[in-house]
Amino acid sequence: MTGEPTTALTEAESRPNVARMYDYFLGGCHNFAADRAAAEQILGLMPDTGVAAQTNRAFLRRAVRYAAERGVRQFLDIGAGLPTQGNVHEVVRPIAPDARVVYVDNDEVAVAYARRLLPTDGRTVVAHGDLRRPDELLADPVVRANLDLTRPVAVLLIAVLHFVPDGDDPFAAVARLRDATVPGSMLALSHLTMDGAPALPAQQGKQLYQRTSAPIVPRPHAATTRFFDGYDLVEPGLTWLADWRPDGEPQSGVSHGYGGVGIRR
Template structure:
């Protein structure tokens, strides 16, 4: 539980936030009573949601380890959330100390705790920015100082795009990010889907509608479209427990909410975009 004597200015303690609720799902300590109550109610309307979030966190570890194994040494984690054990820089730098990592979020607690956690940690940075403004985000001084976009980057957008409304065109946003990345870059995405449990997911969406971050689950086919600028990395897109599992296979992986995978940026992305990427 977070110490109430330290709360960033402007925090609304009357409404739950997605980042703090996710921290509660993971058993973290940087959330408030309103977030824990929301997590409790979410577990009631969608039994297993906390377990699904832990499976998504395990996917992050496997995806980052895959990126390092492919020679990627730069990681941009957008919608990174509140720090818990097993962060991107801890995973990547354990395998290759020269890895550079930038975390991006726009939730005050997530940004504040990321800054505290990374004090004195080399080759890491934190940016307070909105993923719906890719040109502003990608030109932020912290990102420009740590990320060389002429070299491969792993872009992580895990459990965040379902908080982007349709009118912001999240699929087009992903394409705008991908156009800035060099060939050989990797895209890792997970996204909530209602395909297996539509009634429970509808109840969960209604619950999130009362938070500061309304959410929308989308179909596996829609999620697959986010990778249109990529070549699929085996085993392709799937429910997160099935992506390169390193332990016993879990029964009914479709019950784990999150669908996604990893793709490798095609060399033709910039030509296809018809836009300058500068």
Template sequence: MSTVPSPIDPNRPSAARIYDALLGGTHNFAADRAVASRAAEILPEIPLIARANRDFLHRVVRYATARGIRQFLDLGSGIPTERNVHEVARAEAPDTRVVYVDTDPTAVLYARHMLDDDEQTAIVHGDLLDPATVLATPAVRGLLDPSRPVAVLLIAVLHFVPDGPELDSALHAYRAAAAPGSLLAISHATACGSPELTARIAELYGRSGTPLVLRDADRVAEFFDGWELVEPGLVLGPLWRPDGDPVSDAERFLTLAGVASR
């Protein structure tokens, strides 16, 4: 695994930068904004879906800190935008440590700049499908105590990873490395009640060089093998422990979400 990000190609869209554009961020290029704009033409709710997914991440972090977890491994973390994991966690527990992991050079370079003086947080340029290397990096070994519970975050990333033994093996490795009391949080795109629109979105991402794999609830539930889902289980994203009244049209958010304990 390289410790130096590869050169950034502004003409090639990336999932991390498209997501940043959908969230209204500024760390993206014209090619990314073009994909985000076209996705919003196909599915006008997609910026709202991205924001709802971000809100799920915040709820997960608060839930984990309330359970006493003080370390997070954010796999496929993307570009650190406002109110990222370490900011939300430290509002509840200032001693929290966070390691972000991503393959996108933009995400890594910006995170390194943002976290430069933060001794409790680090960014790793790595592939979540290579858990042995990720877990052996100095950042992970130096910041995360393997004997204590950790929250492993896979937020809006597994739908960019194809099915196969490599994915299943990686998930098993992270579970094996997690101490009792750890948490696994996953959010994942699904077709739900809009198979035609989501198929068009998947085709758009595929043409941009970022294949999007839509999975149903049964397949996403398999990612939690060896873990025990906490209430309310694997549900549509806005229905996972909402801060206020649950939305009445959760299906339109096209996201499955769940958290499980070790």
């Protein structure tokens, strides 16, 4: 069963969308034929992509739990895509029932789906915004109404920065988000890399993403570490996703990216 409607698809729905492709990799049902076809092409080149997506989702769960267990009660998930199973609000509620979760995405289709799927509990909301325009994002009425920036916030940039090219200066955008939060706030991010990947499949996969809603920009370890300027990295630092504070939860160990958590100075 899929989330595909019976009505004619819009242009945005007929073009492979990275959020819906990720949903497909995770085994979700909120995707369209174009998304599944593109995802299957990626799997043909790199068969462990679905497993790597699960590894990324497991990192998200561990990072959110880490923040919540240390008293953070506000979560800003930028580039959230579709709130599929095991997302932030589901992870944080058993630890902090009063925590507020704000999901943000720049894709209107993803935002529309999220608004349909999210619980109406008054503490979980979604806003339309773009990481590349952090001031507009922070000024959004939904964000302002649900986050108190005078208190610590966990900013989550999970598998989103590798969709922002250097020409859009993602480092400045992350720095602006950092400066908008108070000391003790956290940054958790995961980022695709081609470090250690076979050259030909990696290049072919990158070319396939050129036809989707957001081409990819993999970055090496040194460049990804720059996003944590102004933060103290939590041990073990920026690592392969599967190696960041494993908690005994079953996982394959397959990582296509780096992950880390920093605490704002």
